[in-house]
Amino acid sequence: MIKQYIKEINAELIQLLGKKIDLLRGVQAPASNAGVSPLQEIKSNDDNESDIPSILNQAGVPQFVWQNLVINCQAAVKSRLPTNLQAKPRRVTIIGGGGMMGSFFAQKLSAAGHQVTILGHDDWDKAEELLNDRDLVLICVPIEYTTEVIQKTVKYLSPNTALADLTSIKTPALKTMLEYHSGAVIGLHPMFGKVQSFLSQKVVVCSGRRDEEFQWLLKLIEADGGELIHSTAEEHDRMMVAVQAIRQFTTFSLGVFLAEQELDARRSLDFASPPYRLQLGMISRLLTQSAPMVIDIMLATTESRQAIGKLAATYARLAKLVKESRREELIAEFGAIQAYLVPQMDCCLTESHHVINALSNFLNGKRQETENVGANRGSPLQKEEGRRQKAEASVF
């Protein structure tokens, strides 16, 4: 009975969700004759519809369930995009196409109908053949080989071949490409690791020479859901210090410290607020990556190494204030960064609320599941007591 009922409700729900997403998708059609675009109609009647709170209330549906559903349906629209651009097929060679990023680009370009050739590190004897008469040559070798490979490559290129690289530090690569190649040049930095598509991923684009010859490539990235960030190579490299090197160093160093202190991470989670869980979550994500890749990002440039040195100096300075319990000075520091950062970070605060709520709901959902399963195995108080007895004394 219940079995069948749940099945029916689920099927009905999914049908309705499909209709709702289709409607949102239809929004991108031209405005209707009535002078009101479908978008406006939906805007005023979906997220903001004044009846919604009372309907939710009557049905006993908490507001967060509905709000998340609205957000996810919006996101669903983005997740199904037309991939057929009917672009003219291009001849592309990817140097280092065997790596993660190289093979991702190879797959995406092939799927879009382009003719893709790979030049691996054992293929330089065939370079003449593999690099001759190409529309695009894409360099995706590890960062320490980029300059050398660019210099080696350009000897085989005609001025009609467009040259791009995917290295994570842009200034030296772009400079070398512009210096040695007379044709079109662009620097790209895909801001992601292993993914299935460009969907909601960022690609930084550093203009070199004759950008128009790369428009077909940039449009392909956008059509697959990617977001292009235009920047100079210098700005990109400065930003990467904060976005990558400093972030990875702080996460890594906190992990080293917690391991040094022999933290019982599992037990600490019993005491954890969502922000602490997130901090450990970010450490565990970092630890799934390859060690050389993480370390090389920190070591990549003089600027990143210097910034890490300055960061450690700031930590040492503040730790000294803490050691000496200089409360008023610490409060003044806190006030100063409030004044500087808060006005710039309103969207981060909104995002963090959403994320913390998502985590709380996830944990609540899991807890509800666990409690149901363990419903006949003693009261929560008794269970807690059992866990307490098992908990070890020496934890931090």
Place this chain on the structure above:
Amino acid sequence: MIKQYIKEINAELIQLLGKKIDLLRGVQAPASNAGVSPLQEIKSNDDNESDIPSILNQAGVPQFVWQNLVINCQAAVKSRLPTNLQAKPRRVTIIGGGGMMGSFFAQKLSAAGHQVTILGHDDWDKAEELLNDRDLVLICVPIEYTTEVIQKTVKYLSPNTALADLTSIKTPALKTMLEYHSGAVIGLHPMFGKVQSFLSQKVVVCSGRRDEEFQWLLKLIEADGGELIHSTAEEHDRMMVAVQAIRQFTTFSLGVFLAEQELDARRSLDFASPPYRLQLGMISRLLTQSAPMVIDIMLATTESRQAIGKLAATYARLAKLVKESRREELIAEFGAIQAYLVPQMDCCLTESHHVINALSNFLNGKRQETENVGANRGSPLQKEEGRRQKAEASVF
């Protein structure tokens, strides 16, 4: 037309969600006669139902929309709990009941039918009257006054009055209460700030003497959705070093560093991966708190001040390796923490995936909204170009 259609779909969706949540809620009833509990039926037919993927596929609903809906419906069950425990009304005095935590407890205890009196710092001339013949006296004054207030309070208490405190450092408070009061004693630490209910919040419980006299209070917290964490005072205080002091220090110090470097936080978000956005999000959350409260948590104990000193030393040591580009040693450090932390942090990794996906969906949903609104204002490429021209050169 569309207006009406969307309205109908939304109303139908909400009705179905209400039914689904009610069914999940019914799960907590006793097992059915057929020998299969409703829970098991739902388990096997909701999350894991084998038809679901194909139904989703046919309806064009991405899997993440459904998975999040299932999680949120589970969480919704937890969010509506019976609050009427029909407990015997108790006489409770809260010392420092005017603060955030004190007034929260006062409100919750009153709502549950108990008789609550507040003793503020100007009320000590009425202490005899306010503390005499109570079932429970709850101390929630700022941490620096706790010991003093306990000593002052106990003079007025009979051995039949149960005594508890809410301070965030438990060892000294519990020791003082046990030493000066001969009745029932317990130490509590609510692990949260401003909230509306105990729902999905943690309260650490440190056993003192005759815990059974506090069961009515602990059950009230649990009935409102709170989670009790049993611990010794010593373990609690050790854990708080990692969960609170170190976390707040790292977040605070990173904020100080980014402000020192005059980071253009807003522009840096254009380049940001979700983990970087989260890092800034955690800084902005910290900055919404009161400066003295954050600083006092770092300064609270000798242990926390020492741990912060050790943390800064670890940062300095690793920054030196970075400065000198000692790649192999850094890779070895990375390997060592992988070995130590990864086996303990599987749930953190799962949670971080969920959180990163939630953030990506949130950003995609917002982006979809923005693109709809700006649909007739030039192509994304043109918009990016415009932003690029506005972007300032000196950012980090």
